[in-house]
Amino acid sequence: MEKSPTSNVKGIFRRFTLFRKSDGHIKKKRSFQSQKPSLSEDKYNEVITEEFEFEATEIPLKPCAVLQIKDYIQRDMLKEAYLNLLSLHLELKLEQSALGEGESHSNLVNKEKDLNLLYDALRDKMSVIVRNSSALPSRNKELLVYVATIILEEEKKQPGEPGEMQGWREAWRDAVLNGVRDTLEKIPLDSREQNASWLAVHLENLSKAVKENLERVKIELLSSYPADFNVFETYVSCHHEAVGEHLKSLLEKVTELKDYYALLDFIIQRFPSDLRDHQRALVMEEDLNKIKTSYCHCQKEDFKLALENFIILETEVWKTKKSLIRTEDGFLTSKIHMDICQLISSYAENLEKIDENLGKSVVSSCLEELNPFYTRFEKEFSQHTDSLLTSDLLDCCLWVEYQIAYINSFSSLKENVQCYKESCLAQVEKLEKEVDGLTQRLRKTLMDHFKSEVKPYMDGMMTKKWLKTDEDFKEVVSKIENYSWFCKSMRAPSVQIFVNDVHYYIAKEYVSQLMKKKYSCKKTKNEDAAIKIKEQWNELRKLFVEMGSSLKWLYPLGNYLSDIIGMEIEKNIKDLLNPLVSNYPDISKKQLSAVLSFRDNGFSLEKHNVINHFTVLKRDAGNTNHEHSFFTDIE
Secondary structure (H helix, E strand, O other): OOOOHHHHOOOOOOOOOEOOOOOOOEEEEEEEEEEOOOOOOOOOEEEEEEEEEEOHHHOOOOOOOHHHHHHHHHOOOHHHHHHHHHHHHHHHHHHHHHOOOOOOOHHHHHHHHHHHHHHHHHHHHHHHHHHHHOOOHHHHHHHHHHHHHHHHHHOOOOOOOOOOOOOHHHHHHHHHHHHHHHHHHOOOOOOOOOOOOHHHHHHHHHHHHHHHHHHHHHHHHHHHOOHHHOHHHHHHHHHHHHHHHHHHHHHOOOOOHHHHHHHHHHHHHHOOHHHOOOOOOOOOHHHHHHHHHHHHHHHHHHHHHHHHHHHHHHHHHHHOOOOOEEOOOOOEEOOHHHHHHHHHHHHHHHHHOOOHHHHHHHHHHHHHHHHHHHHHHHHHHHHHHHHHHHOOHHHHHHHHHHHHHHHHHHHHHHHHHHHHOOOOHHHHHHHHHHHHHHHHHHHHHHHHHHHHHHHHHHOOOOOHHHHHOOHHHHHHHHHHHHHHHHHOOOOOOHHHHHHHHHHHHHHHHHHHHHHOOOOOOOOOHHHHHHHHHHHHHHHHHHHHHHHOOOOHHHHHHHHHHHHHHHOOOHHHHHHHHHHHHHHOOOOOHHHHHHHHHHHOOOOOHHHHHHHHHHHHHHHHHOOOOOOOOOHHHOO
């Protein structure tokens, strides 16, 4: 009677463990194995598994032909194929044992070659089954039981045995990974032309597909494997790896800011933490840094383009002579600073939860890009609005309003970026200097225009005509009143600076007319002139008080000069010099002489004594630094 080959190899195949009942004589055992089937649950659910033990007689005494075993493999008949492979393996081992030492036989060499090729084919077939298992869980469920069992049995073999192959578990994981890759490749991906939000939509579908796939693993596949396969953890790890590869391929298609943002948002924020392999990042740090760098570059270009568009929008306002908006407080302004601040804020807020450091870099880049923007804006503004000054009065008024609106607008921009000072100190400080320079130039342009309007009438002061009529002075007052109304539309601190500049200029020009020796009072005309100077100076004082000038130190000057000019007894002028020199120590001998000449152009000893007394007062005062200077600015 032929002896069964299994009697010598019980250690090789003592137990053939399965997790589903199949045909044949089987002893059935039931046990409980712990699995973690949930994507996010912390508790473990008990899953009932069944262990089956084949009788030794299940292995055929004589294996099928090689072609038959190959056919079993091709037809997914893993049990039949594997049992016959075991039989072929045992047969080969017995035949090798029967050979004497040093003997060899070509048939055995060919048989071992066939065995190895069949094992290769079996492993390839098992890889295909595992690869398709998540897509076709119900169809492959029974087959996976055999896959797991074969892997476990093969891992028990000793190195060097016929048909022995290493890496069964690794091959299984590779098959899982390839199956996940197949799943991700099937997710729809529109082109940029088909859908502007192509990447955001795709990433949303990607996240959904990963969750659904892992849910199928939990429900359909876990029970097909023993616990030590760590099936769920393996699928999570493979999804993590495949998603990382997929994102890297998507990066090659990304060129726009919103798409770089969608990638960063998905990688850092939206990809569920419970689906991550915490042993490694979703994408390599090098690739993540590449995305961040590309995002910053793209964002910088996007911001530059936005700034250019803002200028284009403002240009349309200037070309159409459109009035600018007013705030609830009545201040003239433009939307340009609001648009700029909202854009920077949107960049910062979008990145706040994704990457704080990246957000700081983006804000810093925006603040730096604003510096050359001011120069471009100023150039365009001047080119498109200077023509308004050569038109009618309404256009001139509109030009003034434009100047005030942009002074206000850029001052507001400076205030609004203070929130970034802690994270971008150097950039904010540089921006402050640039904005201060721009608003100062806008104020100067406005001031120069005011001067050009007032100067012709100021030149008519302190003349014979001036003494007889108030025509020129009334024009000056009218201009000041007009600008006083405009100043109500200008925000602090610019309005204070501008009002002070107007006050200082008017006072300087008014007093300087006395120094030009255009007119000299005769007889009692000095008294009339003194009265007029005092009246006009007080009227100007009233205007500037209403406008809020802080140059209160200028107010007494007109009275000092009018008192000197109107003094009836010339020698008593000496008594009036002390407060003048004390409060305005920069007045020169030449300038006092001009005032005295306006009072009376004739020479007298008393006038000489007044000059000498003035010289003594100046000498006694020394070179004491004074808080204010005034007469040094008068030529």
